[in-house]
Amino acid sequence: MKNILSIILVMASIISVAQNQDNTFSIDKNTVPKTFTNPVLTGFHPDPSICRVGNDYYLVNSTFVWYPGLPIYHSKDLVNWKLIGHAVDRPNMVDFSGLPDKLGLFAPTIRYNEGTFYIINTCVGCKMNFYITAKDPAGPWSDPIWLDAPGIDPSIFWDEDGTCIYTGMKSVEKEEWPTQTVAFNQVLNLEQKKLVGERTELTYGHANNASYTEGPHIYKINGKYLLMVSEGGTGLYHALTVHHSDSINGPYISNYINPVLTHRHFGEDFPVHAIGHGDLVQTQNGEWWCIMLGKRRINKTTTLGRETFLAKVEFEDNTPVFNPGKGKVLMKQTRPDLPWTPVPKESKRDNFEGNKLGMKWYTIRTPKEDFYTVNDGKVTLNLRKEVMDSLVNSSILIQRIKHHKFEASTKMSFSTKKDNEQAGLTIYRTNQNHFKLLKDKNSLILLKSHLGEQTEIARIPYTHKDVYFHVKGNDLVVQFWYGRSENKLQPIGEKQNLIVIADGQGNTQFNGPGVGMYATSNGKESKNSVIFDWFDYKPLTYKMESENE
Numbered sequence: 240m241k242n243i244l245s246i247i248l249v250m251a252s253i254i255s256v257a258q259n260q261d262n263t264f265s266i267d268k269n270t271v272p273k274t275f276t277n278p279v280l281t282g283f284h285p286d287p288s289i290c291r292v293g294n295d296y297y298l299v300n301s302t303f304v305w306y307p308g309l310p311i312y313h314s315k316d317l318v319n320w321k322l323i324g325h326a327v328d329r330p331n332m333v334d335f336s337g338l339p340d341k342l343g344l345f346a347p348t349i350r351y352n353e354g355t356f357y358i359i360n361t362c363v364g365c366k367m368n369f370y371i372t373a374k375d376p377a378g379p380w381s382d383p384i385w386l387d388a389p390g391i392d393p394s395i396f397w398d399e400d401g402t403c404i405y406t407g408m409k410s411v412e413k414e415e416w417p418t419q420t421v422a423f424n425q426v427l428n429l430e431q432k433k434l435v436g437e438r439t440e441l442t443y444g445h446a447n448n449a450s451y452t453e454g455p456h457i458y459k460i461n462g463k464y465l466l467m468v469s470e471g472g473t474g475l476y477h478a479l480t481v482h483h484s485d486s487i488n489g490p491y492i493s494n495y496i497n498p499v500l501t502h503r504h505f506g507e508d509f510p511v512h513a514i515g516h517g518d519l520v521q522t523q524n525g526e527w528w529c530i531m532l533g534k535r536r537i538n539k540t541t542t543l544g545r546e547t548f549l550a551k552v553e554f555e556d557n558t559p560v561f562n563p564g565k566g567k568v569l570m571k572q573t574r575p576d577l578p579w580t581p582v583p584k585e586s587k588r589d590n591f592e593g594n595k596l597g598m599k600w601y602t603i604r605t606p607k608e609d610f611y612t613v614n615d616g617k618v619t620l621n622l623r624k625e626v627m628d629s630l631v632n633s634s635i636l637i638q639r640i641k642h643h644k645f646e647a648s649t650k651m652s653f654s655t656k657k658d659n660e661q662a663g664l665t666i667y668r669t670n671q672n673h674f675k676l677l678k679d680k681n682s683l684i685l686l687k688s689h690l691g692e693q694t695e696i697a698r699i700p701y702t703h704k705d706v707y708f709h710v711k712g713n714d715l716v717v718q719f720w721y722g723r724s725e726n727k728l729q730p731i732g733e734k735q736n737l738i739v740i741a742d743g744q745g746n747t748q749f750n751g752p753g754v755g756m757y758a759t760s761n762g763k764e765s766k767n768s769v770i771f772d773w774f775d776y777k778p779l780t781y782k783m784e785s786e787n788e
């Protein structure tokens with residue numbers, strides 16, 4: 240009896256691991272799985288775009304005011320993705336200063352043509368549409384070439400005669416229905432580095448009141464031009480629709496099959512939501528796949544932001560059919576017929592080796608000065624007058640929260656005699672929505688800011704220089720801990736509701752949550768700094784999490 244029980248327990252834990260895991264932290268690297276788990280990029284990975292060069296796949300996501308911006312991922316099998324660089328990684332490329340968290344770098348498109356990689360993108364609130372190029376997708380990328388183009392969501396396509404076509408979306412002169420937008424084409428003269436000639440409007444979308452027709456991409460498949468757009472807006476009504484034409488500038492005829500993919504008809508309670516904003520890719524073995532964004536929800540609440548999902552596409556004549564027979568994004572499905580190429584497992588602990596931070600670390604808004612150093616296995620973060628509650632670059636360093644069940648912790652050394660100086664751990668979504676677990680002159684304080692209203696949740700006297708901070712997230716609740724040693728931790732404050740960093744909380748619209756390190760001298764100059772010895776992040780195994788197939 241006891242053996243059967245222990246076998247069941249082991250089985251249960253293996254399954255629960257699978258539910259919270261993603262393909263990165265896969266159980267056993269040696270077995271080549273037949274299936275993959277969606278999302279293929281968990282956490283803050285919206286508006287994905289993809290291109291193939293030979294047997295290599297490159298993917299980019301939007302990042303708004305996170306810096307560095309536009310992460311470039313590489314894969315051999317469309318499932319395992321390795322972060323190889325950022326396309327916007329020099330402070331003089333774009334300036335996010337003063338921008339709210341939902342502005343900045345919107346949806347990008349990545350393409351490859353005759354030996355050169357191109358990313359075309361929109362910096363909303365900061366000079367709008369631009370493109371950058373690189374020979375190596377890991378960088379360096381060129382400085383932006385700014386374009387006189389309206390709207391957002393630019394894409395590029397090379398026609399058979401070598402003409403480079405810019406496809407974008409823009410608002411219409413006179414709306415015939417609310418949130419009407421239109422996809423358009425214009426020639427991009429790469430020699431002159433500007434848009435030239437007529438601008439041709441292509442489609443308002445499939446629905447006769449299509450809202451926010453956006454994220455357009457043009458492909459030439461089986462001799463026909465296929466225009467795929469998103470419509471419905473990046474929420475419950477999000478959908479992908481396709482439109483065909485025999486010539487690049489149309490007329491584009493909306494396909495009767497539309498929408499080719501949406502989850503909107505599954506209603507509010509369906510756990511995978513807002514599916515849309517996709518980009519197609521044909522593998523070297525002829526299969527077609529689509530990457531797109533979507534949101535996982537628990538009790539109608541999305542805490543991880545928009546993630547990147549993958550779905551199979553098969554063409555019937557010229558019509559793309561997504562996951563034939565299922566017609567929706569599947570949380571587990573047979574993986575692409577490509578060589579299984581797992582990426583090195585992310586280690587739980589970042590010991591800050593070397594003299595620069597790993598690519599998974601970001602600050603918020605463009606840094607105008609160096610505010611941290613990495614050496615001897617430590618991060619030294621300078622205290623600066625800037626605070627995370629303002630639309631400035633403060634001394635904050637965060638990484639994506641990629642799992643509904645996660646834990647993060649750090650060892651910190653900090654002391655001050657000044658009341659205005661603080662340092663610690665943060666869970667950050669926006670300047671108005673975040674948690675801070677900070678140490679000041681003589682105490683530890685747990686603070687939350689929700690819709691811009693800051694609340695002190697708990698304060699504990701603490702005068703030791705070193706402190707261990709720990710946080711455990713379990714779906715919609717989070718508990719903060721502290722201690723003088725890593726294995727003797729005590730909770731600080733009650734369990735907190737993660738609604739604070741969820742979608743739809745004031746300005747928590749487009750980006751996603753991060754966890755990391757923060758320090759401030761609250762408006763006063765400071766020469767002080769805080770030392771972080773290491774930082775842990777890992778998915779956690781809790782009770783099973785259900786998601787229907």
Ligand code: 6LW
Pocket residue numbers: 285286301345346391392453454469472473516749
């Ligand atoms: C993106 C637009 C969208 O540019 O939201 O969901 C905007 N779709 O296509 C920001 O992500």
